[in-house]
Amino acid sequence: MTPSPAQALDTLVVGAGPAGIGCALALDAVDGLTVGVVDRGQIGETFRRWPQEQRFLTPSFTGNGYGSTDLNSVHPETSPAFSLGVDYPDGRGYAKYLRGVARVFEVPVAPECEVTSLRQDDGGFVATTPHGPIPARTVVWAGGEFQDPAVPQMAGKGALVHTSRHEAWGPRQGRLVVLGGYESGLDVACHHVEAGAEVTVLDADHPWDAGEGSDPSFRLAPRTRMRLARAQQTGRLRLLARHASSVARDGDRWSVSLSDGTVLEADSAPLAGTGFGPGLGPAAHLFDRREDGWPLVDADDQSTRAPGLFLAGAALRHGSQRFCFVYKFRQRFAHVARVVGESFGKDCTALEAWRQAGMLAEDVESCGAECAC
Ligand SMILES: Cc1cc2nc3c(=O)[nH]c(=O)nc-3n(C[C@H](O)[C@H](O)[C@H](O)COP(=O)(O)OP(=O)(O)OC[C@H]3O[C@@H](n4cnc5c(N)ncnc54)[C@H](O)[C@@H]3O)c2cc1C
Numbered sequence: 001m002t003p004s005p006a007q008a009l010d011t012l013v014v015g016a017g018p019a020g021i022g023c024a025l026a027l028d029a030v031d032g033l034t035v036g037v038v039d040r041g042q043i044g045e046t047f048r049r050w051p052q053e054q055r056f057l058t059p060s061f062t063g064n065g066y067g068s069t070d071l072n073s074v075h076p077e078t079s080p081a082f083s084l085g086v087d088y089p090d091g092r093g094y095a096k097y098l099r100g101v102a103r104v105f106e107v108p109v110a111p112e113c114e115v116t117s118l119r120q121d122d123g124g125f126v127a128t129t130p131h132g133p134i135p136a137r138t139v140v141w142a143g144g145e146f147q148d149p150a151v152p153q154m155a156g157k158g159a160l161v162h163t164s165r166h167e168a169w170g171p172r173q174g175r176l177v178v179l180g181g182y183e184s185g186l187d188v189a190c191h192h193v194e195a196g197a198e199v200t201v202l203d204a205d206h207p208w209d210a211g212e213g214s215d216p217s218f219r220l221a222p223r224t225r226m227r228l229a230r231a232q233q234t235g236r237l238r239l240l241a242r243h244a245s246s247v248a249r250d251g252d253r254w255s256v257s258l259s260d261g262t263v264l265e266a267d268s269a270p271l272a273g274t275g276f277g278p279g280l281g282p283a284a285h286l287f288d289r290r291e292d293g294w295p296l297v298d299a300d301d302q303s304t305r306a307p308g309l310f311l312a313g314a315a316l317r318h319g320s321q322r323f324c325f326v327y328k329f330r331q332r333f334a335h336v337a338r339v340v341g342e343s344f345g346k347d348c349t350a351l352e353a354w355r356q357a358g359m360l361a362e363d364v365e366s367c368g369a370e371c372a373c
Contacts, residue, residue, distance in 0.1 A: 008124055011340055012136035013037040013116050014283070017046050018326050019333075021098050021140035022074030022178075024107050026333040029350040030341035036136075037107060038129060040114035044098040046146040046260055051092025051169040057183060058223040058325055059087045069357045071327040075101055076357030088223065113145075116280045120306055128282075129137040138340050141283045142312040148279035151159055151272050152179060156247035159254060163188045172197045174267030177256045179244050182207045185273025191357040199238070200264055202256070206241035211240040217322040259312030276316035287346075290317065299364075300339045301332055310336050318364040331361035 006026045011027050013020045016039035027035045039045055058071045060081035071080035072089065077122040080097040089097065090346060102109055110131070117128040124137040127289045144331050149162040161168045163184045169191060179188045181203030189199045201208075208220065208228060220228070232236040247270055254266040278295055288296040296304050301316060303309040310330065316323040323329040334354035341348040354360040 007034075008135035008137055009036050009281070010034045010136070011036075011138045012127055012138060013135055013140045013312075014118075014124070014127065014273065015039060015142035015144055015181065015313070016043040016098070016102070016111070017142060017144050018072075018074045018094075018098065019144065019329055020140070021102055021107060021109075022315050022330050022333045023081075023140045023142060023310075023312045024109075025075045025101070025105055025338060026337035026351060026354060027340060028105070028107065029334075029353070030337050031062075031347040031350070033337075033341060033346060035108065036134070036311065037109040038113040038115060038127070038134070039109065039111055042095075042111050043102050043109055044095030046144050047091035047095040047098070048094060049146070051164075051166050052092070053086045053169045054187065055090045056094065057088070057223050058216075058327060060084070061087065062235050064357070065269060067235070067356070067358055069359060071184055071325075072097075074132060074326065074330055074333070075105065076353050076359055078257065111286040115282055118286065118309075120286070123308075125306075125309065138308045138310065138343075139283075140310045140312050141280065143279055143281050143283070145276035145279040145314050148277035149272075150275045152244070152274055154244065154246050156249070158247050159247045159269055161269045163273045164263070164272060164276075168271050170196065172193070172268045173211075174198065175200070175265060176268055177202065177244075177254070177264050177266045178269040178273055179203070179256075179270060180207070180273035180275065181239060182273070182275070183221065183224055184275065185271075186228055188271055189225040189237060190224075190231045190271050192202070193234055193237045196236070198236045199231075201237070201239050202242050202244050202264075203239075204241055206239070208239050215322075217324050218327075276314075280315070283309065290297070292317075301336055310340075321364055328361050331364075334360045335362055 009324045010033045015026045024037045060070050060072045062079040063081045072080045075342050084093045097267050113129050115127045119319045127134040149164045176199045178185050178201045180200045189201045196267045243259045245259045256264045286304050289295050301310050314324040334351040338348045
């Protein structure tokens with residue numbers, strides 16, 4: 001894509017991660033739409049930045065021909081398992097998959113093109129970038145959540161190291177405290193137990209217990225449960241259903257105080273596996289918020305404050321439904337593309353391929369996962 005097109009694009013996609021590349025591919029399938037993608041870094045920039053120890057939790061497998069499209073793919077005819085030859089991709093591998101998809105399908109991506117502001121203008125939008133303004137009639141915000149690490153509000157929080165930082169994965173000896181007992185907290189805890197550390201995980205909600213329902217957004221992934229069982233067998237992992245209220249450092253010792261007055265000592269900086277915020281960056285002012293703070297969108301994933309601005313990716317919420325995995329948020333790529341295409345009077349027939357591949361859920365209320373056994 002030419003970074004600063006003379007004519008307004010029909011759709012500008014901000015972000016070249018799985019949500020942005022996936023949406024652009026569906027939009028591109030709509031006959032006659034002009035689409036461009038920008039990224040502040042390279043294609044798959046977030047995955048390029050993942051600590052090398054982190055891998056996908058969702059397995060890849062090339063079941064595409066039988067209607068079981070690889071859980072981590074962003075287009076019906078692709079599979080990370082096929083292109084990478086692994087079942088749980090790491091960050092660099094997945095970035096390579098995204099680059100390959102963008103190359104094969106000729107997705108128009110402008111790298112090193114950060115959107116620093118986004119405003120409504122004359123019925124559309126104008127994105128400000130270092131290469132000049134980009135006018136667009138509609139925008140898909142696919143900036144991802146990795147840029148918005150969530151750290152708990154408590155005294156001494158500056159001493160915490162978030163799991164998105166490479167420093168959290170470096171060698172640790174002795175006693176270590178991890179705040180947060182869901183996927184990222186247990187991921188880093190198991191990693192350090194495997195390397196010999198004695199780890200205490202704190203989470204008042206104790207998500208390591210079975211939890212309710214079958215939805216992986218609320219229940220640990222099988223891979224994590226298997227690692228957890230192995231880590232517990234070492235005797236070096238302690239899971240405490242308690243709330244941390246403050247952190248303090250004294251030289252090369254750290255202490256974490258719990259709300260009941262107990263104090264845990266640690267030999268290195270405590271880690272925060274406490275997740276991410278929505279990461280809306282310069283688009284934040286164009287979204288209303290739900291009561292829980294997540295962006296408010298209408299039934300078509302459009303901002304209620306700025307219609308024509310769509311949200312794609314893990315920050316998407318509809319009612320109690322969370323779309324925090326690729327196999328979930330990809331269900332909306334073709335829906336958004338159809339809403340955009342039809343608003344411009346375009347033929348959207350090609351998007352049926354997404355439905356046939358099990359990659360299109362128009363009724364998000366039907367997305368719940370409950371298993372009988
Ligand atoms: C540690 C971790 C593990 C995860 N594991 C899994 C898993 O196993 N399975 C799964 O399905 N999901 C997993 N997820 C959730 C989710 O799939 C990923 O977070 C995924 O990266 C989200 O895709 P995205 O395209 O929305 O965001 P990203 O991949 O973060 O892409 C966003 C892109 O937008 C760019 N960008 C941001 N702001 C701007 C701007 N202002 N201008 C231009 N470009 C911008 C960034 O450079 C980036 O390339 C995991 C998430 C994390 C953090």
